[in-house]
Amino acid sequence: MVKGIEATGIPVAHICTIVPISKTVGANRIIPAIAIPYPLGNPKLDAAGEYKLRRKLVEKALKALETEIDEQTVFE
């Protein structure tokens, strides 16, 4: 899906837990997530802490979208 959308020229930031899978499917802007059942959260944190964590990941994705790249890049 990442590739299909990006083929139209729209940049895609892929937030995902298993980076090797993201690489092999061909995502270009990859943002490693927290865990498979909760990529953008952490049930161990309280609601505010979790929101903060999620916001940081989304901001990282925006940053990735603002970054010019010419090959697959993992934004740690």
Add this chain to the structure above:
Amino acid sequence: MALKVIHYINQFFANVGGEEMANYAPELRKGAVGPGIGLNAAFAGEAEVVATVICGDSYFNEHTDTAVSKIINLIKDIKADIFIAGPAFNAGRYGTACGGIASEVERELNIPVVSAMYIENPGADIYKKEMYIISTKGSATGMRAALPKLAKLALKIARGEEILDPDTEGYIPRGIRKNYFADKIGAERAVEMIIKKLKKEEFKTEYPMSKFDRVEPGKAIKNMSKTRIAIVTSGGIVPIGNPDRVEASSASKYGIYNIANVLSLAENAYETAHGGYDPVYANHNPNRVVPLDVLKDLEKEGVIGSLHPYFYSTTGNGTAVKSSHEFAEEIAATLIADGVQAVILTST
């Protein structure tokens, strides 16, 4: 004497549990468990599964380094002749775990390895160059067909016998070329091929073209505060009750959901339809998969220009590459029509 085999399987095939047990830490059991019993039958006394490593799929993928070192420690004193991982069929995390552990076992313990999975399993793509991977069906219904092939190839590898071509042995092509003397010269073979082609008969190319399945990265966004963003997920978030009946795996469709007036994905309004991970956390707070709460705030604060008023959702487990391409084409067309300039895609 029978050759000694170590077998790697996940929590599901060990009957430990389903997704709720996917965080199961590595365990070593004596003898064969689950599919290993079928392997033993196929070995017919030539080899025997002496130990089985069981590890949860999420555990392996989320803590790969720890999982690898634990497993290596568990098995290093067993002087095995071969390490077999799987079959993983089309289970993505199981496939990457099989490939990942087999690759490390071969490197660290110098034991030959073999695995088995479906050709679209991401683990096959990552590891097929490193090891022999028997090509299986997409689901466990292919177990009966896979085990004899896997056992046969494992015996040959363990004994250091010559491994023939992928078609003969049943493994996924590794991109290795071998020179051999053909009985006919190239010109004759080419003419035979073109005659077959003209007659619309089946023929086999001697030089399959490689598929360059990569896309150019999209241009970076210059002014985020004027950019329209869309959110797409393969994590299967749907309105409660799953009105479009997006399948739990091998999805044939995706859902389009209006979020124009939704500020956050509430627990009692959305859920996940995905059958490939423990749904408890996503159901409890669907924003953990589709971060709508954050995106709405970023829109309100003017960090992003606007958020496309729909999100798109399918389940990414076992979904055919062909289907995903079709979904993406359709989704991309509506995104372009709505002036979306960038996409965030989340995967579980």
